[in-house]
Amino acid sequence: MSGERRLAIGSLVLRNPVLTASGTCGYGLELARYFDIAVLGGICTKGISLEPRAGNSPPRVCETPAGMLNSIGLANVGVEAFVAEKLPKLQAAGATVVANVLGTTPGEFERLARKLDGRPGLHALELNLSCPNVREGGLRLGTDPGRVREAVAAARGATTLPLIAKLSPETADIGALARAAAEGGADAVSVMNTIRGMAIDVRTRRPRLGNGMGGLSGPAIRPLAVRLVFEASRAVPIPVIGVGGVVRWEDAVEMMLAGATAVQVGTASFVHPRAPLDVLVGLDAYCKEQQITYADLVGAVCLD
Ligand SMILES: Cc1cc2nc3c(=O)[nH]c(=O)nc-3n(C[C@H](O)[C@H](O)[C@H](O)COP(=O)(O)O)c2cc1C
Known part of the structure; x- marks a missing residue:
């Protein structure tokens, strides 16, 4: 497809614009049972x-109208085990792998980027600058443009891998965060992480999540994500990856019309593990029917 040139994230050319969203399919291998993740x-x-992190106390997820709340707290195996155990399997599966990394300081992002630099089978890093579910700093770092610039620059200095900066929706000016990420050396930004929410059980009068609050995701946040993608894509020249409530191929088209070069499918995978593949198949059929390339959709919303 001639639009492929526009699908470049730094030196990485994506074969198509549909990715999975971090944290919603483990390390990706979990989806390999349902379709070819390559x-x-x-x-x-x-x-x-x-x-390694154990994560927050349970319950860690609960259903909400058209979405879910989670307070996983970034339970994960840690970078050493990821490199030793998960990455070789992803490579063997032929996947294009974007490692989402979590630091709470620029120095941590630098160390993570250094440890992952040059690893066979790894294609890009996504810097999680915006997790609402960790006490020590994720959100504070991700909502301050100066800290975002610093964290991205720290990672940039430690790796040649393409860098995607994942931005928080908890800001009055997404353009300022996107510009800060670009100035720090990001090759793309992904918009958006979850937004903090709360649900209370009226019988027990207790929060429905062990952690009290959690991150809201799913179709409930899609209009917010579309607006933020629209604003971010007008603020920076680098690609914007749209994340938030993409369930069907039409949602991917909507994100792309708003300005996304690519999309990520998250919560939808919990309902239907083949959702990312179905979104891709539907998007391709739509482009074929309309006789357009992916690039023709990017930012093509009609505003007059
Ligand atoms: C259970 C769960 C775990 C998540 N873990 C991460 C994570 O580790 N890192 C990250 O950057 N985003 C994480 N996210 C956020 C998603 O990647 C995505 O930004 C968000 O859910 C919005 O997309 P969606 O509505 O398609 O799910 C998580 C989301 C959920 C629901």
């Missing part, structure tokens, strides 16, 4: 930290 544009892994 056909997707990319697999974004669960967030990886320097040390």
Whole structure:
């Protein structure tokens, strides 16, 4: 497809614009039981930290109208085990792998980027600058443009891998966060992470999540994500990856019309593990029917 040139994230050319969203399909291998994960544009892994993390106290997920709340707290195996155990399997599966990494300081992002630099089978890093579910700093770092610039620059100095900066929706100015990421050396931004929410059980009068609050995801947040993608894509020249409530191929088209070069499918996979593949198949059929390329859709919303 002639639009492929536009699908470049730094030196990485994606084979198509549909990826999985971090944390919603483990390390990606979990989906391999349902379809060939190599056909997707990319697999974004669960967030990886320097040390293994146990995560927050249960319950860690609950259903909400048209979505869900989670407070997983970034439970993960840690970077050493990821490299030793998960990455070789993803490579053997032929997947385009984007490692989502979690730091709470620029120094942690630098160390993670250094440890992952040059690993066979790894194609890009997504910096989680925006997790609402960790006490020590994820959100504070991700909502301050100066800290975002610093964290991205720290990772940039430690790796030649393409860098995607994942932004928080908890800001009055997504353009400022996107510009800061681009100035720090990001090759793309992904918009958006979950937004903090809360649900209370009226019988027990207790929060429905063990952690009290959690991150809201799913179709409930799609209009917010579409608006943020629209604004971010007008603020920076680098690609914007749209994340938030993409369930059907029409949602991917909507994100792309708003300005996304690619999309990630997250919560939908919990309902239907083949959702990322179905989104891709539907998107391709739509482009064929309309006789357009992916690139023709990017930012093509009619505003007059
Ligand atoms: C259970 C769960 C775990 C998540 N873990 C991560 C994570 O580790 N790192 C990250 O950057 N985003 C994480 N996210 C956020 C998603 O990648 C995505 O940004 C968000 O869910 C919005 O997309 P969706 O509505 O398609 O799910 C998680 C989301 C859920 C629901």
